[in-house]
Amino acid sequence: MVATIKKIHRHSENTAELVIADPAIARSARAGHFVMIRFSEDQPRIPFSIVDASPEDGTFTIIIHKGARLTHLINSLEVGRELPNLLGPLGQAFEVANYGTVLCIGDGEGFVPLLSVMHALRDAGCRVITVLSEFSEQNTCLQPDALKWSDDLYHSSSKERAAELIREISSREKVDMVVMTGPSDLMRLLTETARSLSIPARCILNMIMLDGVGICGICRVMVGGERKLTCIDGPTFDAYQVDFTQLLNRQRNFV
Amino acid sequence: MNAYQHPETNPLVSRDTRWREELRERMSTRERTSLPRVEMPEIPSEYRVKCNDEVNQGLSIEQAVLEARRCLDCPDPGCMKGCPVANHIPAFIKNVERRHFAEALEVLSLTTVLPAVCGRVCPQEKQCEAGCIYNKMKKPPVAIGNLERFVADFNREVSRQEGYGPVVPTVSKIASPFFGGIRIAVIGSGPSGLAFAGDMAKRGYDVTVFEALDRLGGVLKYGIPEFCLPKDVVNAEIARVAELGVKFVKNTCVGITMGFDELQEQGFKGIFIATGAGKPRFMGIPGENLPGVMTANEYLIRYNAKNTDDIYGQNVMTLRRKRVAVIGAGNTAMDAVRAALRLGAEKAMIVYRRSASEMPAREEEVRHAREEGVEFLTLHNPVEYLADENGTLCAMRLQRMELGEPDESGRRSPIEIPGAVETVDVDLVVVCVGYLPNPPEQLPDQLRSRQGKIKVDDESGKSSRPSIYAGGDIVRGAATVILAMGDGRRAAKAMSEAFEEIISNTTLG
Numbered sequence: 001m002v003a004t005i006k007k008i009h010r011h012s013e014n015t016a017e018l019v020i021a022d023p024a025i026a027r028s029a030r031a032g033h034f035v036m037i038r039f040s041e042d043q044p045r046i047p048f049s050i051v052d053a054s055p056e057d058g059t060f061t062i063i064i065h066k067g068a069r070l071t072h073l074i075n076s077l078e079v080g081r082e083l084p085n086l087l088g089p090l091g092q093a094f095e096v097a098n099y100g101t102v103l104c105i106g107d108g109e110g111f112v113p114l115l116s117v118m119h120a121l122r123d124a125g126c127r128v129i130t131v132l133s134e135f136s137e138q139n140t141c142l143q144p145d146a147l148k149w150s151d152d153l154y155h156s157s158s159k160e161r162a163a164e165l166i167r168e169i170s171s172r173e174k175v176d177m178v179v180m181t182g183p184s185d186l187m188r189l190l191t192e193t194a195r196s197l198s199i200p201a202r203c204i205l206n207m208i209m210l211d212g213v214g215i216c217g218i219c220r221v222m223v224g225g226e227r228k229l230t231c232i233d234g235p236t237f238d239a240y241q242v243d244f245t246q247l248l249n250r251q252r253n254f255v
Numbered sequence: 256m257n258a259y260q261h262p263e264t265n266p267l268v269s270r271d272t273r274w275r276e277e278l279r280e281r282m283s284t285r286e287r288t289s290l291p292r293v294e295m296p297e298i299p300s301e302y303r304v305k306c307n308d309e310v311n312q313g314l315s316i317e318q319a320v321l322e323a324r325r326c327l328d329c330p331d332p333g334c335m336k337g338c339p340v341a342n343h344i345p346a347f348i349k350n351v352e353r354r355h356f357a358e359a360l361e362v363l364s365l366t367t368v369l370p371a372v373c374g375r376v377c378p379q380e381k382q383c384e385a386g387c388i389y390n391k392m393k394k395p396p397v398a399i400g401n402l403e404r405f406v407a408d409f410n411r412e413v414s415r416q417e418g419y420g421p422v423v424p425t426v427s428k429i430a431s432p433f434f435g436g437i438r439i440a441v442i443g444s445g446p447s448g449l450a451f452a453g454d455m456a457k458r459g460y461d462v463t464v465f466e467a468l469d470r471l472g473g474v475l476k477y478g479i480p481e482f483c484l485p486k487d488v489v490n491a492e493i494a495r496v497a498e499l500g501v502k503f504v505k506n507t508c509v510g511i512t513m514g515f516d517e518l519q520e521q522g523f524k525g526i527f528i529a530t531g532a533g534k535p536r537f538m539g540i541p542g543e544n545l546p547g548v549m550t551a552n553e554y555l556i557r558y559n560a561k562n563t564d565d566i567y568g569q570n571v572m573t574l575r576r577k578r579v580a581v582i583g584a585g586n587t588a589m590d591a592v593r594a595a596l597r598l599g600a601e602k603a604m605i606v607y608r609r610s611a612s613e614m615p616a617r618e619e620e621v622r623h624a625r626e627e628g629v630e631f632l633t634l635h636n637p638v639e640y641l642a643d644e645n646g647t648l649c650a651m652r653l654q655r656m657e658l659g660e661p662d663e664s665g666r667r668s669p670i671e672i673p674g675a676v677e678t679v680d681v682d683l684v685v686v687c688v689g690y691l692p693n694p695p696e697q698l699p700d701q702l703r704s705r706q707g708k709i710k711v712d713d714e715s716g717k718s719s720r721p722s723i724y725a726g727g728d729i730v731r732g733a734a735t736v737i738l739a740m741g742d743g744r745r746a747a748k749a750m751s752e753a754f755e756e757i758i759s760n761t762t763l764g
């Protein structure tokens with residue numbers, strides 16, 4: 001059975017939420033998993049986080065949110081379109097447990113991978129506090145989704161402010177874990193802050209991928225001194241262990 | 256009960272048929288051996304490095320017939336012993352000599368599903384052609400690989416022009432429908448999986464191949480570039496396997512997107528694992544994660560997809576670098592370094608820690624690389640990659656080596672020359688120092704070796720689980736197309752015999 005697009009919510013020119021019918025993926029998807037999709041032969045294979053899944057309906061949801069480069073693609077999608085090149089769910093699922101109070105921080109553009117994790121953590125009984133960093137007009141549409149799984153919601157206008165918020169919030173109440181995603185420089189800063197406060201931290205990395213099954217090595221990252229592949233060992237890692245400086249260098253100077 | 260016709264009794268390959276006898280008598284051994292080996296026509300190197308066209312142009316009909324005449328149709332052919340799948344070499348070559356090209360393909364199809372591929376990428380000089388009687392006469396062996404390729408290409412072209420579907424091996428017609436109810440799963444669509452699938456389908460089983468990627472063929476597709484192995488050629492051979500009734504399911508990574516339990520639920524009674532050794536290896540030296548250092552898989556996947564994929568806006572253009580160094584000297588390394596020239600590199604280097612005579616790549620590929628202007632830095636081993644002020648690769652530090660005393664295996668191992676380290680400027684490094692096996696997730700631990708290979712019986716390919724067989728690079732570590740195919744064929748034979756035994760031991764009541 002070929003996966004098909006069931007519903008499309010166009011939030012803005014740059015953002016679309018796709019509900020895709022694929023019973024097998026809907027059944028096995030867990031928080032933190034992603035899929036690889038090639039929308040057409042002349043498109044690259046792109047990873048998308050699974051933000052929600054409904055085994056009953058046999059569907060799962062992704063959010064295409066990639067700025068101008070995929071605008072054309074977003075406009076060309078229609079309900080009923082078949083997606084023959086869809087692979088997933090991939091990656092290691094987020095380890096879900098009742099950790100207590102979890103602070104979830106993501107940057108506007110890159111907030112998407114956090115949604116399924118917040119949902120799962122809430123279901124597991126965690127108190128979820130969300131910090132939306134650097135939100136712009138373009139992605140305010142994610143706010144209702146984020147709100148749905150948050151006990152508390154903060155905004156920050158900059159990376160530095162997001163780091164400050166960790167300090168402020170943890171001075172008021174005990175924070176048991178920080179989960180973050182977004183650009184690597186934000187994650188590096190947040191990790192240092194969490195480390196200085198001795199709060200365990202998880203990061204969901206955002207790496208370029210080609211195959212998604214561990215063949216090309218493009219998504220490699222050093223974690224605790226070992227070479228890991230984001231597509232099969234990640235995308236979630238213990239943030240303390242990730243070599244963000246090297247990661248940033250690889251992303252900034254991509255060859 | 257086995258409907259699969261045993262080759263020795265098959266008139267297709269018998270040496271005692273009338274026409275073969277006549278053909279043998281038509282020319283004397285002296286006449287045959289005085290013919291020079293027909294050289295494969297190639298595109299000149301100045302032109303070919305500017306395009307992606309296949310370098311070897313293939314033999315014409317007359318060239319192929321001429322070369323086929325050289326074959327002496329030996330009673331005990333040495334070439335067949337050197338072929339890992341035991342192709343009926345004299346039988347197909349004699350069919351070329353009498354211009355029965357379709358029958359030549361039928362003969363090859365008894366033992367191989369990928370003749371056009373093997374004719375191109377097999378290391379014939381170490382296999383069939385090494386066993387050819389001509390070597391004993393100090394003459395160049397019969398060009399078996401070139402002839403194999405000719406037969407496959409000729410028939411493909413005929414069926415394309417006449418609008419027929421793929422030419423299907425006749426054996427499929429005699430397969431018994433008896434096993435049609437037995438579902439067999441194959442994991443991985445590389446040469447090993449394809450060979451296994453083809454053989455099981457010929458024997459009448461209901462075979463489904465699962466492939467993690469969105470294209471079939473494994474390394475043949477994502478690794479080996481067009482100028483060595485055109486993708487159309489691979490597609491046509493896969494189409495022949497599909498024509499035998501094999502089903503293909505792409506975008507399914509067994510163990511990740513589909514569990515082994517699901518395979519069982521879907522009624523698969525036998526599983527063949529052929530997931531290859533696609534996991535890239537690094538040397539573990541400083542700087543390997545610098546931008547500008549990448550694996551051969553990344554480089555070749557992006558090179559092969561250059562007309563379609565652009566990765567996040569950073570398409571193949573960013574791979575166009577002036578000075579490219581490829582670490583290693585296997586087939587993968589030769590493919591990568593030759594791809595670099597085609598992407599416009601001014602300096603394309605092979606860096607290899609042993610000497611030229613130890614290079615594992617096929618002879619022809621090394622020669623092609625030399626002709627095209629690749630520099631060989633043999634007896635050099637990278638020890639570090641250096642970055643410029645922006646953090647991008649700019650140079651590599653190479654340790655000079657010399658060959659020491661032979662070790663137990665008789666190979667002289669390279670040892671460092673103390674203090675002899677040089678720095679060479681470079682814009683892109685492609686690391687091709689081998690691969691690690693790719694065992695599927697969820698595989699029971701007891702089936703895996705410490706290096707991640709799957710442990711099987713050498714002869715049958717059977718693992719310690721009676722329903723699971725494995726072959727190809729996942730068992731051997733990175734090897735060759737033909738060895739992978741050979742494994743697939745032996746496993747198909749063993750698995751089908753296991754089913755047959757169960758059935759023949761079953762009584763009613």
Ligand SMILES: Cc1cc2nc3c(=O)[nH]c(=O)nc-3n(C[C@H](O)[C@H](O)[C@H](O)COP(=O)(O)OP(=O)(O)OC[C@H]3O[C@@H](n4cnc5c(N)ncnc54)[C@H](O)[C@@H]3O)c2cc1C
Pocket residue numbers: 376377378442443444445446447448465466467468472473474475478479480507508509510511529530531532533555586587588590617693694695696726727728729733734735736737739
């Ligand atoms: C660049 C390059 C050049 C080469 N040149 C030559 C040459 O000239 N001559 C030669 O003889 N050999 C050559 N080789 C080696 C040869 O290609 C391999 O030995 C051969 O392809 C191995 O076949 P295989 O079927 O075992 O595995 P592969 O060809 O690696 O195929 C394995 C397949 O399984 C799929 N897979 C993996 N895991 C899963 C899973 N869990 N579920 C589903 N599918 C899965 C993979 O995506 C892949 O398609 C070359 C290799 C490379 C990389």
Ligand code: SF4
Pocket residue numbers: 337338339340341342344367373374377378379382383384399400403737
């Ligand atoms: S398959 Fe390879 S070894 Fe066998 S005959 Fe052909 S070229 Fe030779």
Ligand code: FES
Pocket residue numbers: 208209210211212213214215216217218219220229230231232
């Ligand atoms: S995407 Fe290729 S190894 Fe991860």
